[in-house]
Amino acid sequence: MSEVLKNIADAIFEGDAERTIELADQALSEGVNPQSIIDKGGVAGLERLGEAFDNLDVFLSELMLGGEAMKGLIEKMTPLFETEDGGGFKGTVVVGCARGDLHDIGMNLVATQLAVSGYKIINMGTDVAVNEYVDKAEEVDADIIAVSSLLTTSAYYQEELIQRLEIEGKRDRFKIIVGGGPITHEWTKKIKADGYARTAPLAVELCNQLMKTDRNTAKEPIIIE
Ligand code: B12
Known part of the structure; x- marks a missing residue:
């Protein structure tokens, strides 16, 4: 180095x-x-x-x-950062840190990278409750909800968000991506998220791939490590 x-x-x-x-x-x-x-x-x-x-x-x-x-x-x-040109947004992403989590450095990096890559970003900040994600995603008709967790304890709320969407019959309306220190391939699969990426630049690749994917046919999450 x-x-x-x-x-x-x-x-x-x-x-x-x-x-x-x-x-x-x-x-x-x-x-x-x-x-x-x-x-x-x-x-x-x-x-x-x-x-x-x-x-x-x-x-x-x-x-x-x-x-x-x-x-x-x-x-x-x-x-x-160089901003990608092109007419219109590639998609709308609601981004935030899971409930109880104040670690926003990585989440803001993800938000910035997605923004400069042509996504419309709604940054919800830290300590975002499950219902706040759902309400905002519905309000802005989001394509993707991105939840960051740096604490093992807050990662639990990623799972709760997905369960809540399932219970309310809204799971197919949004793609859910997860990331942050304690998040693993196994966890992503277990909670039935749509994708995981290890870094902010990889989160862009993940969203690009997900925007081309149909939730109803995609059985496995996309993992980019
Ligand atoms: C800085 C820091 C803090 C700062 C946060 C400041 C801020 N505004 O963010 C402060 C001092 C506030 C803090 C507090 C605490 N912290 Co802290 N903190 C850290 C530290 C050192 C760095 C985190 C960081 O910013 N990393 C750099 C960023 C760029 O990396 P990142 O967040 O992982 O993000 C990258 C990827 O993960 C990915 N990514 C992130 N989010 C997402 C989301 C999606 C959807 C995708 C696809 C990708 C993605 O992309 C990012 C960029 O490439 C870590 C140690 C570590 N190595 O992570 C501990 C760490 C996370 N903290 C820890 C702890 C325990 C705490 C406290 C509980 C301490 C205490 N006793 O109070 C509190 C909890 C506060 C709270 N309620 O959240 C533990 C967590 C252990 C665990 N697994 O639960 C860690 C791991 C330290 C340790 N080794 O013990 N902390």
């Missing part, structure tokens, strides 16, 4: 927002693309922070600083 990306990861790990932006400017001037700055710099730093938190080497305050530094980095990179 290039030196500057390693330094960005360090700055995120240390929660140093100012240095993160300085280094991002340096990386851009060296010709590094915004996606690599986010993935190989920012996300790499946050992953290390998560491990350190797991091992009790850092505490919640450090996690928060790292999260804030990452948000600043994403804000800086977002206008630099």
